[in-house]
Every structure is written in C-alpha cells, then in structure tokens.
Amino acid sequence: MSPLIQSLFLLITLFSLTSSENILFVTTAPLYGAQMVLQPIWTQLSKSHTVTVITPNPTNQKNNTNLKEIDIKFIYEFIEMKYDFSQYVAKYKDEPLRYSTFLTTVLTGINNEVLKHPDVKALIKDDSLSFDLTIVEFITVPTMLAFGHRFKTPIIAITTTDASVLGQDSIGNPNHPALNPDLMLKFHGDLSFMQRVFSTLSLVSRKAVAHLVKRVEDETVSKHFGDNYPSLDELTDRIDLFLMNVNLGFHNLRPTVPAVVHFGGEMSVKPAGKLPEDIKKFLDDGKDGVVYFNLGTVIRARMIKPELLEAIFTSFARLPYRFIIKLDVPDTYPGKPDNIMIKTWLPQQDILRHENVKVFITQCGLQSIEEAIYHNVPIIGLPFFGDQYSNCLQAEEKGIGIIFDVNRLDSRKLIAAIEEVINTPTYEEKTKMISKIALDQPMTGLERATWWINHILRYKGGKHLRAPSLNVPFWKFYLLDVLAFIGFIVLSVFRVLYFLIKKCLRCCIKKSHKTKSQ
Known part of the structure; x- marks a missing residue:
C-alpha cells in the first residue's frame, strides 16, 4: 500500500x-x-x-x-x-x-x-x-x-x-x-x-x-x-x-x-498579560517587598467594619513595604498612607506573578488560593463567609499562611503576621511544594x-x-437491621442469663433456708 x-x-x-x-x-x-x-x-x-x-x-x-x-x-x-x-x-x-x-x-x-x-x-x-x-x-x-x-x-x-x-x-x-x-x-x-x-x-x-x-x-x-x-x-x-x-x-x-x-x-490560571504602566511601576519600585490585598468580588468596603479598615491602613502605614489594594473606594481615601495604591479592579494573576509580591491578603476564595499557590505567594487569610473559613483553615494547616478572625483583628496582630510571613522562608517553601504536588500529574x-x-x-x-451504595436504602447502608438483630440476640442472651442466674440464686436461697431450718 x-x-x-x-x-x-x-x-x-x-x-x-x-x-x-x-x-x-x-x-x-x-x-x-x-x-x-x-x-x-x-x-x-x-x-x-x-x-x-x-x-x-x-x-x-x-x-x-x-x-x-x-x-x-x-x-x-x-x-x-x-x-x-x-x-x-x-x-x-x-x-x-x-x-x-x-x-x-x-x-x-x-x-x-x-x-x-x-x-x-x-x-x-x-x-x-x-x-x-x-x-x-x-x-x-x-x-x-x-x-x-x-x-x-x-x-x-x-x-x-x-x-x-x-x-x-x-x-x-x-x-x-x-x-x-x-x-x-x-x-x-x-x-x-x-x-x-x-x-x-x-x-x-x-x-x-x-x-x-x-x-x-x-x-x-x-x-x-x-x-x-x-x-x-x-x-x-x-x-x-x-x-x-x-x-x-x-x-x-x-x-x-x-x-x-x-x-x-x-483551572482559573490565565496566561501572563501586560500590567498597566502605573501598577507595573508601583510594583517595580517596591524593592523591599509588596503586599497584595484583595477580598474578592463579593466583599465591599461597606461590609468591612470601620475599625477593621482603620486597623488595616494603620498597619500598612507602619511597615516599609508597598501595598496594592483592590477595594471599591477611591485612591484618595481619607487617611490613606503614601505606600498604598488602591484600585477598584486589579489584574490579580499578573500581580501575583511579579517577583516583588511577597504576601497575598485574601478572603480565601478557592480560586484566589489556587492562584496564590500556583504563583508561590503565601497568604494571610481574612475569611468572611461560606467555604472561605474552611479554605483558610486548610491553608494554615498546610503551613502556607496565617488566618485571622476579622472580628478580632487589630493593627498589632496584622503587622506581626505580615512580618512573619515575609521573613519566614518556610511559608514560601511550603507554598512551592504544594504547587509542585498540585501540578505534578499525568494531565x-x-x-x-x-x-x-x-x-x-x-x-x-x-x-x-x-457506586453500589446509591441503590441501597439508608437502613441497609447503615446496617440498622443487622444492628437491631444483633441487639435482639444480645438482649435475648442477657435475659436468658438473667433468668438462669435468678433461678440459681432462688434455689440457693431456698436451700440455705432449708438448711437453717433443719
């Protein structure tokens, strides 16, 4: 042929x-x-x-x-x-x-x-x-x-x-x-x-x-x-x-x-894009390190307690790092320190790719955590609702970040957490290891x-x-009939033993009384 x-x-x-x-x-x-x-x-x-x-x-x-x-x-x-x-x-x-x-x-x-x-x-x-x-x-x-x-x-x-x-x-x-x-x-x-x-x-x-x-x-x-x-x-x-x-x-x-x-x-990771010039310059100039802050698309500024927002800005002002924040407030927000850039929208994955970004402060949506892991950026978790708590707890358990209750967060704790994550290499090392495991698959x-x-x-x-279990009624799946049968047998045995022991005791008592009377 x-x-x-x-x-x-x-x-x-x-x-x-x-x-x-x-x-x-x-x-x-x-x-x-x-x-x-x-x-x-x-x-x-x-x-x-x-x-x-x-x-x-x-x-x-x-x-x-x-x-x-x-x-x-x-x-x-x-x-x-x-x-x-x-x-x-x-x-x-x-x-x-x-x-x-x-x-x-x-x-x-x-x-x-x-x-x-x-x-x-x-x-x-x-x-x-x-x-x-x-x-x-x-x-x-x-x-x-x-x-x-x-x-x-x-x-x-x-x-x-x-x-x-x-x-x-x-x-x-x-x-x-x-x-x-x-x-x-x-x-x-x-x-x-x-x-x-x-x-x-x-x-x-x-x-x-x-x-x-x-x-x-x-x-x-x-x-x-x-x-x-x-x-x-x-x-x-x-x-x-x-x-x-x-x-x-x-x-x-x-x-x-x-x-x-x-x-x-x-799945949510996209190819690298071009950063807007102002954001690129802000990140490039952050030689001491940049902290990225984004609480997702659902969390709005009005959902954050004023004292928490104040604690966040106070913390950031005291640190030598740069902070780029996605939040629905203007960049001219009152009391905003000079080392902070605020935008209502940010190209998250391209920011996480930048070599100067050291920490991601996130609400712990699963897609945000996966993108942080993919780009080897450890996290600080501020969960608000839904599966965010579970995601944050798993991140902390894996050693890739620190979790806080937003109701108990203050400036001192946040500063300590940022310093710890940036200055402790194990957070980044464990993030890299999880990324390797997640990506080391046949397809x-x-x-x-x-x-x-x-x-x-x-x-x-x-x-x-x-699964065969889907065709089994719950009482069969949990062996309720078997447990009931075993329970019946055990109770029956105990009742028989109780009856025999009781009868033996009565016989012994009768015999004892008879002996005494004689």
Whole structure:
C-alpha cells in the first residue's frame, strides 16, 4: 500500500472516530471567580463539539461558531436588589447554618429568575433542539438537573469547589462529620468533641433542609418545564459523573467513588498579560517587598467594619513595604498612607506573578488560593463567609499562611503576621511544594475534565461508574437491621442469663433456708 493511500486511510479512520456532539452547559452562580473555572471547560469542548451555555459570565467568542452563550448576567443585579446579598453576607458571616439557609433561598430565587428568562424559556420549549449531554453546575439546589430530563441526556454535575453535603450524597461519596465537616463550618482538621457534635448535627440538618428544598423546587420544575417530570430526588440519582474542583496538593481528600473526578489546581490560571504602566511601576519600585490585598468580588468596603479598615491602613502605614489594594473606594481615601495604591479592579494573576509580591491578603476564595499557590505567594487569610473559613483553615494547616478572625483583628496582630510571613522562608517553601504536588500529574485539570466528559459521551452515560451504595436504602447502608438483630440476640442472651442466674440464686436461697431450718 502506497504512503499516500496509507495517509488517506489514517485520516478517514480518525474522522470516523471523531464525532461532534451537542452539549448543554448550565451554570448560574453569579460569582466571577467560579465562572473563571468553568469557562476554559466549555471553550475546550467547543473545539470538537457544539456547545450551548447558560451563564452569567459569557466569554463572547465572536469567531467560535461552535459556541452559543445565553447571557444571564442580570442575575448579579437581581441578587443585590432582591436580597441585598452583600448586607446579608456580612450579617450571617459568623452563623454558618443561617448563612447556608440564606444561600439556599438566594439559589432558589436565582433558578426561578433564570428559568423565566426569554432565551432560556425558548430553549426549553424548542422541540427541534436535541442534546447529547447536559452539564450542570451543582451547588446545593439541583433544580437545573431538569434540563437533563428535558433533553433525555446523560447528566454531569460540576462544582467550582469541593462539593456540598448534598453533592457528595448524590454520587455516593462518604460524608463523615468528624473527618469531612461541611464546607460552611468554621473548623477543620482534628475536631474536638463539641465540634464533632456540632458537625454531626449540621450534617443531619443540612440533609433535612436539602430534602425540603427539593420538594419546593419540584414545584419550580413543574412550573417551568411542565408536569410529569421526575422528582429532583430521582434526577439527582441519575447523575452519571461528578466533576469537582478539588486540588490534590491543597485539599484534605476523602475517599471517592469512581464517578467522581477531581480537576482542580490551575483551572482559573490565565496566561501572563501586560500590567498597566502605573501598577507595573508601583510594583517595580517596591524593592523591599509588596503586599497584595484583595477580598474578592463579593466583599465591599461597606461590609468591612470601620475599625477593621482603620486597623488595616494603620498597619500598612507602619511597615516599609508597598501595598496594592483592590477595594471599591477611591485612591484618595481619607487617611490613606503614601505606600498604598488602591484600585477598584486589579489584574490579580499578573500581580501575583511579579517577583516583588511577597504576601497575598485574601478572603480565601478557592480560586484566589489556587492562584496564590500556583504563583508561590503565601497568604494571610481574612475569611468572611461560606467555604472561605474552611479554605483558610486548610491553608494554615498546610503551613502556607496565617488566618485571622476579622472580628478580632487589630493593627498589632496584622503587622506581626505580615512580618512573619515575609521573613519566614518556610511559608514560601511550603507554598512551592504544594504547587509542585498540585501540578505534578499525568494531565492538566482541563485535560482530565474534558477527557471524562468525552468518556460519558462515548458510552452514552456513566452507569458503569455508579457506586453500589446509591441503590441501597439508608437502613441497609447503615446496617440498622443487622444492628437491631444483633441487639435482639444480645438482649435475648442477657435475659436468658438473667433468668438462669435468678433461678440459681432462688434455689440457693431456698436451700440455705432449708438448711437453717433443719
């Protein structure tokens, strides 16, 4: 066979093995950092498949004909107007259970508004559309899984952090309250007795609330998708694969079932860009070191107590370093020291890349921590809400930073922490080690995620990955019937022993009395 014919044969074979499928990707969380994790995945998938995305952060790739993005960015404004999200975050930041309940309320409200959007309604009603796979961002409210039933496709769930209690349960992962406390709780690691009690109660309450929420959201599904839909309990059981943004080097891992794929580590990391001239000069001139301060997109200046803001500026003024701050206040903020630059937006990753940046003061959003680790910058954590406490505690446990309670932070403590992190080499060394572990894998997180997505497409689902425990009722899983049987046997044996001992004692007493009477 000639080389030309061999080449043609190879090309024909390759084309026959490659198929372009239609994928629906649904992500509704109005969090810019979280969307940065998901954008590379749907962009990569669109290189070989046709992808339709419902998202509050479209990438607007004008030349990508394989990608259609339904823009729902109105959700950002909706949650601020309807729920005053920033105010409630500040109000419940020290009450994880109340915050979880509030977050669930917000998510149910978001789902209802998204499903009312004209473009989303048109998608649901269009009988000419067909999809081969549905990928749904799974936080705590699984309403959007209904798209999988609407288009009769396999379902992949995806998270931009580790999964919630409900997410772990949905795929059959163990939820041990002593080993894996809920992300929203403010403790981690080796738990005390009372922490284990609280973690157990939290686990039970979260499961109970999740059950009630699914009953409410069944009505939302019926309202927007129509009647005769399976319950959300059934739809949750249909998840074929769960992609979790878990970092091998950073997270404390739990045992996982085959249907769970961890893809964390560098998903939100972008190629190096060019720094604005004023920022570049400010960083270049910081030869003694620069401290980068950014509390994310949700935390606003009005959420920070005035005494805390004063302590921050007082601390920075007393130190010989430069400080570049992302905060929604003007650079002419009253009392701002000369060694501080304030911007309402900053190119975070390009700043972290700069050789003069020594410390990152962060609220400990997972994407911020991953970017700090990737660029080998240790952190000082000021958590405010949600999984930020858990992330900060894990960072402190790994030795890559120091955590503070924002309610008890003062100028003296902050100065001491900055000096310690900058002048103690072990913080940077441990950050570099975690970065190496996270990146030392046979494929990147993006490659792993897309490979497994294509695996589900190739086999029209992932039932072969399903954990046997998902088909077992809870009373069988926890061996309640076996324990009851063993308990019955033990009690029966004790009753028989009690009866025999009692009878023997009576005989002995009678014999004793008889002997005495004789």
